Amino acid sequence: MSWSEAERHVLIIGIGNPMRGDDGVGPAVAERLEQVLASEPVRVMACQQLLPEMADDLSRVELAVFIDASCDLTPGEVRCLPVEALLDVPQASTHDFDPPGLLRLSKQIYGRSPRAMVVAIGAESFEFEEKLSPTVMKVFDAVVERVRQIAITQSVGKDAGNA
Amino acid sequence: MARQIVIDPVTRIEGHAKITILLDDQGAVEDALFHVTQFRGFEKFVEGRPFHEMPAVMARICGICPVSHLVASAKACDALLAVRIPETAVKLRRLLNLAQFVQSHALSFFHLSSPDLLMGMDADPAQRNIFGVIQQQPELARDGVRLRQIGQKIIEILAGKRIHPSWVVPGGVSNPLTAERREQILAMIPDAFAIIHRTLDWYKIAFEQFRDEIRVFGNIPSLFLGLVTESEPGEHNAMFEHYDGKFRFVDESGNIVLDQVDPARYMDYIGEAVEPHSYLKSPYFKPKGYPNGIYRVGPLARLNIIDRCGTPQADREWTEFRALRRGVVLSSFHYHYARLIEILYSVETIQRLLNEPDILSPKVRAEAGVNALEGVGVSEAPRGLLIHHYKINEQGLLTWANMIIATGHNNLAMNQSVLQVAKHFVVSEKLTEGMLNRVEAVIRCYDPCLSCSTHAAGKMPLQIELKNSRGEVIDELVRG
Incomplete structure (x- = not known):
């Protein structure tokens, strides 16, 4: 089944540079989710950094999930945090627009922003390489499954009028 | 006692950098340095990979x-x-x-x-x-x-x-x-x-x-470099060229110093100096030597080197722009204006091409x-001239790569611009927001992209420091 943009209530954004080792985990998870969620009303994006025009994308969905590598967590540790909680937690990385900033932009320009969470994955290496470390690879499938569950729950909930 | 001010990080630029302002014994600005603290990576990273x-x-x-x-x-x-x-x-x-x-x-x-x-x-x-x-x-x-x-x-x-x-x-x-x-x-x-x-x-x-x-934001004499359309020498009909074309160098009086040069010969005219305080190299115009061979690239330079834009709406705006000053426009503050005119030109040209x-x-x-073991690719990027130069072996694997990126070309000009702003606005040993904002704002005129210029594939923070003549940090500001 194919879905129109207007029917996609969940937006997943994988953030990072695939040429910097574990920094590429966000885009890698997003790429896998694009396959496993192909039949769901979920939109998946991958980017090197968050950009202001994504505020428009955010304003059109009910839930946003940001997936990003973290240099603050223990390598391999995975944390799912509502975006509000990030205001008190060191930012996962130094991307110019962080998720709270982008959500604020969405709210102020378009009048709405979705509920949002960040899935942070503790990174081991940011060296120049196009592969994930064994430590991050160990948790990779679990992260994919966790985000898939979150996305499906939300999209089903929306269909049932529970969003 | 001589003092030094360091701005770290400079905010609202792509990537991060650090600014040091040195005061002399009388508290007047003696020098200013724009440091990029990222490391180079991509040129080595790509060696051995298929072209x-x-x-x-x-x-x-x-x-x-x-x-x-x-x-x-x-x-x-x-x-x-x-x-x-x-x-x-x-x-x-x-x-x-x-x-x-x-x-x-x-x-x-x-x-x-x-x-x-x-x-x-x-x-x-x-x-x-x-x-x-x-x-x-x-x-x-x-x-x-x-x-x-x-x-x-x-x-x-x-x-x-x-x-x-x-x-x-x-x-x-x-x-x-x-x-x-x-x-x-x-x-x-x-x-x-x-x-x-x-x-x-x-x-x-x-x-x-x-x-x-406008008067002190990089209002400095320098050369300007960019690509222009191919034309016969003396025709004065060179237009914007953002993809192909030939090099043109113009001086601060608007004189054409060098024209219609094949970009593949960039090494004949552009040298790259290395300074110990920054990972960002300092390219210069070889015939004038280092550091006298200072030049600027990017929107301001592009508007200064052409004889017209080549599209009707942008041409009208360009005529107004050039009327800001007789001859070329020197103040780097006008990078902002130049950017808007280039957006207009881009939209017109996109429509025409389609x-x-x-x-x-x-x-x-x-x-x-x-079919060749060495290749040079040159085009205009939003921030200025972009040069990629590769050497490969018979198997097509990279053996050497060199890149000169817009922010690098502008490095000497950014340093002089910071010095000019600091000399004008730093009037005491006390750091003020207005002074710091202006030092940062002059850097933003160039829209530097430090990830690009150091090929670092990432970002890191930058900061402002105040030091005395003995090199001791006596004040510091960290933002962002």
Whole structure:
């Protein structure tokens, strides 16, 4: 089944540079989710950094999930945090627009922003390489499954009028 | 006692850097240094990799201007194939590159610099940001987001959804444009025109309040370098050229110093000096030596080296722009103005290219193997001239790579600009917000991209420090 943009209530954004080792985990998870969620009303994006025009994308969905590598967590540790909680937690990385900033932009320009969470994955290496470390690879499938569950729950909930 | 001020980090630029201001024994500014504290990476990283991977790999240098690296890299690979790519492929690459100008210039003007322009340099930093712009002038903020969106959407329509498109390949592009996609792009053009005209009207009134800054924001003599269309010497008919063309150097009086030079010969004219305080190299015009061979690239330089833009609306704006000063425009403050005119030119040219009869031609790629072991690709990126230079072995594997990026070309000018601003605004040993803001703002005029210029594939913070003659830090400011 194919879905129109207007029917996609969940937006997943994988953030990072695939040429910097574990920094590429966000885009890698997003790429896998694009396959496993192909039949769901979920939109998946991958980017090197968050950009202001994504505020428009955010304003059109009910839930946003940001997936990003973290240099603050223990390598391999995975944390799912509502975006509000990030205001008190060191930012996962130094991307110019962080998720709270982008959500604020969405709210102020378009009048709405979705509920949002960040899935942070503790990174081991940011060296120049196009592969994930064994430590991050160990948790990779679990992260994919966790985000898939979150996305499906939300999209089903929306269909049932529970969003 | 001599003192030193360091700004670390400089905010609202792409990437991070650090500024050091040195005071003499009387408390007057003696020198200023713009440091980039990132390390180089990509030139070594790519050694041993197949050349045909380069466009996609090089696009990863930067999350803001991947298309620029994609285009310059593909052109270097075209040279390795030793092919002449199909005309339609050239046009499609031009379209992509100009869409990149629209989105990148929009980011610089609306998101990074409009807070300074709207609220003034002395406004509270807590308000002087894009959210403050939304509160004071929501239409300006919305226009900024929309214009970037249009640029990004054109890139997406042409090259696919990924931020680092792989549509541009050695020999051309991988797929032709369809009629449906052409119409999708054309449908956005009226909106883009409306926004850029509205913004130009606003800016031409707004910049009047910055006369003091215009006078000292990098208002320095220098050469200007960029690409221009091919023309006969003495014709004075050289126009904007953002994809191909020849080098032209113009001096601070508007005299053409060098013209119609093959960009592949860049090493004959551009040297790269290394300074111990920064990872960013300092390119210079070889015939004048280092550091006298200071030159600027980017929007201001491009508007200073041409004889006209080549599109009717941009030509009208260019005439007004050049009337700011008899001859070339020297103040780096006017990079902002130049950026807006380039957006207008880009939108006009995108529209023109899309209406050319062969734009939907299926012939968009020349196939070939390795036919040369060295290739240079040069194009204009939003921030200025971009050079990719590769050497490969018979198996097509990279043995050497050199890149000179816009922010690097402007390094000497940025240092002199910071010094000029510091000399004018640093009037005591006390750090003030207004002074710090102006030192940062002059850097933002150049819209430096430090990820690109150091090829570091990432970002790191920058800071402002005050030191005495013995090198002791006596004050420090860290923001962002």
